[in-house]
Amino acid sequence: MDNGTAEDLTLRLVVQSHLRYTDLFESLCRAVFPEFGIPEERTDWLCLSIREAVNNAVLHGNRKDPAKTVEFEMERRGREVTIRVWDEGGGFDRSKLSDPTSPENLLRPSGRGIFLIRQFVDGVRFLTERPGHFGMEMRVRLTGAGAAPQGEE
Amino acid sequence: MDNGTAEDLTLRLVVQSHLRYTDLFESLCRAVFPEFGIPEERTDWLCLSIREAVNNAVLHGNRKDPAKTVEFEMERRGREVTIRVWDEGGGFDRSKLSDPTSPENLLRPSGRGIFLIRQFVDGVRFLTERPGHFGMEMRVRLTGAGAAPQGEE
Amino acid sequence: MSFKAYDRGKVSVLELSGRITLGSGDVKMRELIKAQIDAGKKQIVVDLGGVSFIDSSGLGELVAAYTTARRNHVSIKLANLTKKIDDLMEITRLASVFDTYGSVDEAVESFNG
Amino acid sequence: MSFKAYDRGKVSVLELSGRITLGSGDVKMRELIKAQIDAGKKQIVVDLGGVSFIDSSGLGELVAAYTTARRNHVSIKLANLTKKIDDLMEITRLASVFDTYGSVDEAVESFNG
Ligand SMILES: Nc1ncnc2c1ncn2[C@@H]1O[C@H](COP(=O)(O)OP(=O)(O)O)[C@@H](O)[C@H]1O
Ligand SMILES: Nc1ncnc2c1ncn2[C@@H]1O[C@H](COP(=O)(O)OP(=O)(O)O)[C@@H](O)[C@H]1O
Numbered sequence: 001m002d003n004g005t006a007e008d009l010t011l012r013l014v015v016q017s018h019l020r021y022t023d024l025f026e027s028l029c030r031a032v033f034p035e036f037g038i039p040e041e042r043t044d045w046l047c048l049s050i051r052e053a054v055n056n057a058v059l060h061g062n063r064k065d066p067a068k069t070v071e072f073e074m075e076r077r078g079r080e081v082t083i084r085v086w087d088e089g090g091g092f093d094r095s096k097l098s099d100p101t102s103p104e105n106l107l108r109p110s111g112r113g114i115f116l117i118r119q120f121v122d123g124v125r126f127l128t129e130r131p132g133h134f135g136m137e138m139r140v141r142l143t144g145a146g147a148a149p150q151g152e153e
Numbered sequence: 154m155d156n157g158t159a160e161d162l163t164l165r166l167v168v169q170s171h172l173r174y175t176d177l178f179e180s181l182c183r184a185v186f187p188e189f190g191i192p193e194e195r196t197d198w199l200c201l202s203i204r205e206a207v208n209n210a211v212l213h214g215n216r217k218d219p220a221k222t223v224e225f226e227m228e229r230r231g232r233e234v235t236i237r238v239w240d241e242g243g244g245f246d247r248s249k250l251s252d253p254t255s256p257e258n259l260l261r262p263s264g265r266g267i268f269l270i271r272q273f274v275d276g277v278r279f280l281t282e283r284p285g286h287f288g289m290e291m292r293v294r295l296t297g298a299g300a301a302p303q304g305e306e
Numbered sequence: 307m308s309f310k311a312y313d314r315g316k317v318s319v320l321e322l323s324g325r326i327t328l329g330s331g332d333v334k335m336r337e338l339i340k341a342q343i344d345a346g347k348k349q350i351v352v353d354l355g356g357v358s359f360i361d362s363s364g365l366g367e368l369v370a371a372y373t374t375a376r377r378n379h380v381s382i383k384l385a386n387l388t389k390k391i392d393d394l395m396e397i398t399r400l401a402s403v404f405d406t407y408g409s410v411d412e413a414v415e416s417f418n419g
Numbered sequence: 420m421s422f423k424a425y426d427r428g429k430v431s432v433l434e435l436s437g438r439i440t441l442g443s444g445d446v447k448m449r450e451l452i453k454a455q456i457d458a459g460k461k462q463i464v465v466d467l468g469g470v471s472f473i474d475s476s477g478l479g480e481l482v483a484a485y486t487t488a489r490r491n492h493v494s495i496k497l498a499n500l501t502k503k504i505d506d507l508m509e510i511t512r513l514a515s516v517f518d519t520y521g522s523v524d525e526a527v528e529s530f531n532g
Contacts, residue, residue: 007168007169007171007219008168008169009166009167009168009169010165010166010167010168011165011166011167011181012163012164012165012166012167013162013163013164013165013185014162014163014164014165015160015161015162015163016160016161016162018160019441019442020442021188022440022441022442023443024185024188027184027185027188028164028181028184028185030184031180031181031183031184031185032166032177032180032181032184035174035177035180044472044503048472048474051440051441051474052474052475055441055474055476066160100511101511101512106482106512106513106515106516107482107485107486107516108479108482109479109480109482109483109486110475110476110479112475112478112479112511113475115511116475116507116510116511119510172328172329173329175327175328175329197359197390201359201361204327204328204361205361205362208328208361208363253398254398254399259369259399259400259402259403260369260372260373260403261366261369262366262367262369262370262373263362263363263366265362265365265366265398266362268362268398269362269394269397269398272397
């Protein structure tokens with residue numbers, strides 16, 4: 001039924017701040033991506049992006065405080081999938097993000113996470129409007145065959 | 154993964170009322186059950202229970218109205234996993250549930266869903282306190298490996 | 307769900323595989339059995355060896371096929387139940403409704419014997 | 420992540436497999452390379468053929484190992500990058516930092532040549 005219809009879907013996962021859950025986020029995404037219409041060829045890259053965002057939330061946002069939580073939201077509305085990773089930290093100054101590919105940064109061991117995310121999603125926004133929370137939003141536009149869910153009733 | 158640590162975990166999935174999503178619920182559960190501490194030998198039975206609950210929510214609760222949603226929540230708190238399936242219907246009269254194993258019902262083609270759920274989870278409750286929603290709650294007690302009760306009440 | 311149908315003498319064998327769940331395999335299974343009945347078959351073996359998963363709708367359609375068969379004086383036997391499906395038949399007491407056999411051979415022989 | 424270390428003449432080969440991600444394989448990889456450096460090895464080939472997934476931390480540890488090596492006058496070359504890891508090296512421009520080879524043989528020969 002409705003094979004071409006882009007139906008609403010909402011997924012949310014809340015965990016305490018531990019890096020051990022990063023694998024869980026990835027398994028979860030691999031399990032549900034097909035139904036969200038994510039094409040197979042983007043799956044590994046989007047999983048990488050989600051790992052980076054979740055790791056940042058745990059490490060930089062919540063500073064590994066297990067009393068704080070990481071919230072993961074994935075929504076499909078029409079032809080767009082929006083993924084948000086929330087932490088309970090104060091966010092950061094975007095203007096301080098440096099380009100890891102510039103010669104002076106190339107040999108730095110860190111600072112590639114957000115850069116990689118930006119390569120693999122169709123839009124990134126930082127969300128600061130929710131009190132006590134900082135969010136990273138990643139948008140994925142569904143195009144072509146991947147936009148239509150497969151299934152039958 | 155260290156399943157001995159009973160950390161809080163919360164998972165929520167909201168979909169529109171279509172039977173095509175039942176498979177999604179199952180894939181999701183199979184992906185996250187290990188992290189929720191669900192032992193492997195209970196996985197198939199719990200997946201069956203969740204399918205039955207979700208199908209009831211779509212068919213009986215929302216009467217397949219795709220404008221209505223099915224909400225799935227799975228929480229781990231300490232040594233207990235609580236799974237709730239919410240629909241937007243009016244619920245039903247529990248006293249009308251009949252025993253599908255009694256001779257007069259044995260040849261009825263339906264009426265085995267909730268009965269099966271009760272066999273495989275450690276507790277069932279029907280939730281009516283949320284306005285506009287009806288919920289089925291299934292509790293799973295996490296016990297030592299291999300000590301999971303199966304197929305009996 | 308996929309299937310294969312073949313005859314063993316007078317006995318029709320319906321070999322099912324995959325999952326038999328609501329909306330995906332349950333109605334098809336009933337229709338397959340119904341087609342055998344409509345074709346005048348009187349002895350049917352349903353081979354469930356390849357069925358990995360069955361839900362309450364699948365069980366329900368099996369029961370519906372059974373009663374349709376009985377009304378038409380057709381006999382249905384089940385063969386090759388996996389441990390999980392066997393457990394489900396016990397739990398739901400459908401084990402008392404269906405004759406079940408460890409193999410298709412045994413089920414076919416039970417008709418001939 | 421799992422590994423195997425062996426020598427090819429004067430060249431140490433470190434064969435890594437699995438995933439190299441934050442908290443699982445990234446630090447271990449750096450330590451493995453560090454151990455080779457501490458053991459006095461001057462020529463190291465890291466065989467990434469079996470590495471299925473690497474994240475920014477894995478890349479970062481590779482860079483850290485590279486700079487440690489350079490400080491110690493040790494040369495590290497990479498071999499057997501999968502398409503995905505090769506893409507990551509291009510995207511991050513780390514391809515301009517590391518010498519990469521299609522096979523361990525080619526990487527080893529590049530030292531000898
Ligand atoms: N969720 C977050 N909360 C606070 N700061 C963050 C968050 N995510 C990223 N940052 C900041 O942005 C910087 C760059 O992040 P990233 O590109 O992922 O590289 P890395 O994590 O390796 O430093 C981090 O070092 C941190 O200062
Ligand atoms: N979510 C629900 N909302 C309304 N009624 C329900 C719901 N779940 C179950 N029921 C009622 O309980 C009955 C028994 O359900 P079940 O045991 O699953 O068997 P079946 O679905 O085969 O009828 C259903 O026929 C329906 O009347």
